[in-house]
Amino acid sequence: MKITAIPQLYRNLKRWREILAVLQRYGLADWMSQFQKLPFRDRITDPAGVPLSNYSREQRVRMALTDLGPTFIKLGQILAARPDLVGPKLGNELKRLRADVQPDAIEKVRATLTKELGDGYLDQFQFIDHQPLATASIGQVHRATLNDGRSVVIKVMRADIEKTMRQDMEVLAGVAQLAERVEAFAAWGPCQMASQLSTMLQRELDFGRERQNLEFFAEMLADRSDEVAIPRPVRSLCTRSVLVMDELVGQTLSEFLHDASDATQRVECKQRLSEIIAGVYLTMIFDAGLFHADPHLGNLLLLDDGRLGILDFGMVGRIDETLRETIEEMMGCIARGDQNRLTRLIRRIGDAPPTLDESSLAIDAAEFVGTFGRQSLGDFDLTGALNELSDMLHRHAIKLPNQSALLLKMLISLEGTLRELGASFDSLQIVQTFVRKSMLSRLSPKRRIRQARRIYMEAENFLEIAPDEVLTLLQQARRGEVRMILEHQRIGPTVNRMVLGLMASAVFLGSSLMLAMKVPPVLFQEASLLGIERISLLGLIGVLASVAVMMWLLLAINRSGHLTRNNDD
Template sequence: MKISSIPQLYRNFRRWQEILGILRRYGLADWLSQLKFDFIRDWIKDEQGVPLASYSREKRIRLALTELGPTFIKLGQVLSLRQDLIGPELASELTSLQTHVPADPAGKVREIICEELGAPVEELYAEFDGEAIASASIGQVHMARLHDGTPVVIKVQHADIQNKVHEDLEVMAGLATLADHIPEIAIWKPIVLVEQLSKSLRRELNFNRELQNLQLFRKLLHHLDGVLIPKPFPKLSTARVLTMELVHGVPINHLARKNQQGKFSEEARQELARRTANVYVEMIFTHGVYHADPHPGNILIGDIPGSSHQQLGLLDFGMVGRIDDRLRETIEEMMLAVASRDVSLLTTLIKRVGNPPPRLDDSILSIDVAELVATYGMQPLESFDLSGALNDVTEIMHRHQISLPPQTSLLIKMLITLEGTIRQLSPQFSLLEVMQPFFRKMWLKRLSPRRQIKRMRRIYLEFEGLLETLPGQISSVMQLVQEGRLDVHLAHKGLSPSVNRLVLGMLISAVFLGSSLLLAYKVPPLLFIEPTWLGIEKLSLFGILGYVLSLLAGIRLILAINRSGHLDRSDSD
C-alpha cells in the first residue's frame, strides 16, 4: 500500500470496517455452502431468517452488493454489462439489482432546489408536490407544474450524495488494489472496473449531461412520428436539479401483466414492438448514439391526442452509448460471417474487437466459435435467438479471458435488454428481422464511392503520419546504438513460482547438510548424554531441529509441486 493512501484509509476507517464486515460474512457463507453439515451451514442467515449458504454464489454476491449500499449497487450494474469478464450467470443475476433509497424530506428537497436555482420553489413553479414519486441511488423525482400550466417532473439529487459516493469510491479503489494481487480476482481487472465505475458515477452525478442527452435525442429523432423524448428546461436545471416535461403513458412491463393482456390486440402489440425496435436500430446504425437502458420501465406506451395510434415515450437518458464507424463495420462483418458460416473470419473478428490474452489457444477458440456458428448459423430469421447468440459469444470470451471495450459491452447488454423488453410486448417478435434492412443499407453505404473515398482518406492520413514519424524514430534508435545506450529488457512470465521453489530447495539442502554436520560433530547442547534405546546418545539439539525443519519444508515443497501438476514430466513436454 502506498504511503499516500494512508490518510484516505484513516479518513474512511469506519466505512472500511463496515464493508469488510459484510464481505467477511458473505465470504464465510460461501465457504459454509460447500459443507455437507446442514446445522453448520445454517449459522449465518439473512434478514428473513434464510441461511445465506442456501443461496447460489451469484445471489450471495448480489445480496452483498445490495447491503453495501448505492455505490456498490452501481458497481454491480456496471459489472452486469461485462459478461465477458464475469460470465453470463453472474451478469444475469446482477441485472436484478435494485436500489431502494429512502426519499429525502420535502423541506430538504426545497432547500436544494432553492440553493441550485437561486429562488424559492414557489417562485419557480406554480405547483410542487413534496412527496417523491420515485427514489433511486442518486436522486429522487417530484411532480410539479410550471406557471404556464405545463406539467413537469423534477429530478433532485439526494443530500450529501456526492460525499458518500466519493468516500465509497476511495474505499473501492483500495479494495481493487488489494484484489488485484489475488489471481482468482485479478482476471476480472478490478482496478479497470473501478475506474470505469468512477467515470460512470461522475457522469450520473452531473445532471447537465442528461440534459444535453435529452436535447441531442430530441434533435435526432424529431422526424419520427409517435416518439416522444421529454423536453428539458435548461433555465430550471443545474448539475443537481433537472426539470423536464412529464410524459404520460404505461410502462411496457405493466402491459405484460395478465390484467393488461387484452388492452391491445396481437397486431397492435406487434406494431408497437416493431416501432420500438426501429427507433433503437436507427439510433445505433444511423446516428451511432443510442439510449443505453431500454428497461421495460423506461419505455412508456401512451395515446396520441386525436389519433388511434400510440406513442412511445423514452425515459432516463443518464446512460448513453456511442458506436464508431470501425465498430459498426466489425458488427457488419460478424453478421456476414455467421450468415456465411465462416468460422475463421468470425474467430478473427472476435479477437479484433476484444483484447485477447497473450497465451490464447487459437485452436480451442476456433472449436468454440464453430459450435456457435453451427448452433445459430442455420436458424431462420423470424425465430433467431439474438439474446442467446450474444450471451454465448460473451460466454466464449469469458472462457478465453478475452475482454471487451466498455462501449462494446454496453452495446451487447443494450441489445439483450432491448430484445427482452420487446418480447414483453410480443413474444414472437424478432429483433434481427428489423435489423436486416439496416444491414442491407449499411452494406450499400459501405460499397458507395463516397464511403470508399472517406476510408481511403483515413488510411492515407494514417500512412502519411507513419511516414512522417518513422524516419525520426529510426534515427533515434540508430543514435542510441552508436552511443551504446540501447538497452534490451527481457520480461519473464510464470517463472516466479519456479524460482521460488528452486531457492527453497537449495535452502532445504543447506539446512539438511548443516544439521548433518551438527549431529556428526555432536555440537552442544546435546540430548541423551547416556546411551538409550538403539544406542542413541549425544544428539545435537540444533541438528535435530534442523532435520525437522528441512523435513517439513521438503513436504511443503513436494505438495506445492504436486498441486501445480508438474511433479512428473508429461508426454507433451
C-alpha cells in the same frame, strides 16, 4: 500493497470492516450450502428468516451487493450489462437489483437545490412535491411545476453520495489489487476492471452528461416527434447534481401489459408500439451511432397522447464503423458456417488472455455455428444466440470493450421487450437491417472518400515526423545512448521463490549450527530412550520451519509444471 496506499486503507478501515463482514456472512453461507446434512447449515438467514443456504449462488451475490449499499448496487447494475465478464446466469440475476433505499428528507433535497441553483431557486417554481416520485441509489425524483405552468420532474442527487461512492471505489480498488495476486482472478484484470467501473460510476454521478444525451436524442428524433417523446431538459435549471426536465405523463409498458382493457385495441396498440420501438432503436444505431442502452419495459412509456416515451439516458452506448463491420462479418460467418473466421473475429473484437486455449475456443465456435447457423429466419433465436456468445466469451475470459458489451446487452433487452409486446415481425429483422446498412455504408463512395482522406492525412503526418525521428535515433546511437529494455512477464514469482529458497537455506544452516552447539534453551536435559539429549529448542524450530518452507516450494514448483526440463514451455 504499496506504502502510499496505507493512509487510504486507514481512512477506509471502518468501511473495510463492514464489507468484509458482509462478504464473510454470505461466503460462509455459500460454503455451508454444499453440505446438505450440516447441523448448523440453516443458522444464517435473511431478514425474512429464510436460510441463505437455500438460495442459489447468483441470488446470494445479488443479496450481498444489496446489503453493501448504493455503490455496490450500482456496480451490480453495471455488471448486469457485462455478461461476458460475469456470465449470462449471474448477469440475469443482477438485473433484478433494485436500490431499496430510504429517500432523503426534504430538508436535504432543499439544501442540495440551494447549493446548486442558489438561494432564490424557489422563485422558478410554482410547486415542488415533497414526496419523491421515484428513488434510486444515486438520486431521487420529485414532481414540480414551473412558473410558466410547465409540468417537470426534478432529479436530485442524494446527499453525500459522491463521498460514499468515492470511498467505496477506493475500497474496491484495494480489493482488486489483492485479487491480482490470485492466479484465478488475475486473468480477468481486476485492477483494470475496477478502473473501468469507477469511470462509469463517475459518469453516472454527473447529471450534466444525461442532460446532453437528452438534448442530442431529442434533436436526432425530432422528425419522429409524432411517435416518440424524449424529456426536454430545462437548461437554466440543470447542474452536475440537479436535472430538471419535462414530465412524461402515461404508464410504463410494464403497467400497460398488465392493464386489463379492451383486448382488440391492446393488440393493435402493442403492434404499433413494437414497430415504433424497432424503428427508433434502428435509427439510433445506424444514423447516429449512439443508442439508449437500457430499453426495458420500465424505461419505456405509453403516453396519454399515444406516443412512446423513453426515460433514463444516464447510460448510453456508442458504436463505431469498426464495430459495425466486425459484427457484420460475424453474422456472415454464422450464415456461411465459417467457424475459423468467426474464431478470429471473436479474438479481434475482444481482449483475449495470454493463456487462451485456441483449440477449445475453435470447438465452441464450431458448436455455436452448428446450433445457430442452421436456424431458419423465422425460427432464429436472437436472445439465445447473444446469450450463448456471452457465455462463450465468459468461459474463455475474453473481455469485450464497453461499447460492444453495451450493444449486446441492448439487443438482448430490446428483443425481450419486443417479445413481451408480442411483436409479429421476426426479431432477426433488426440484425438483418444492421448488416444491410453496414454493407451499403462500407461500399458508399462517401465513406471511401472519407477513408482515403484519413489515410492521406496519416501518411502526410508520418512523412513529416519520420525523418526527424530517424535522425534522432541515429544521433543517440552515435552517442551510445540507445538502450534495449527486456521485460520478463513472469519473472516476479521466480525471483520470489529464489529469495524464499535462499532464506530457507540460510535459516536451515543457522539452525543446524544452533543444534550442534546446543544453544539454550534445550530439550531433554538427560539422555532419552533413543539417546537424544540437549537439543536446542530454537535450532529445532528453525530446522522444521525451513524444511516446511522448502517442501512447500517443491510442491509449488511441481504444480506449476516446471519441476524438470521436460516441463519447460
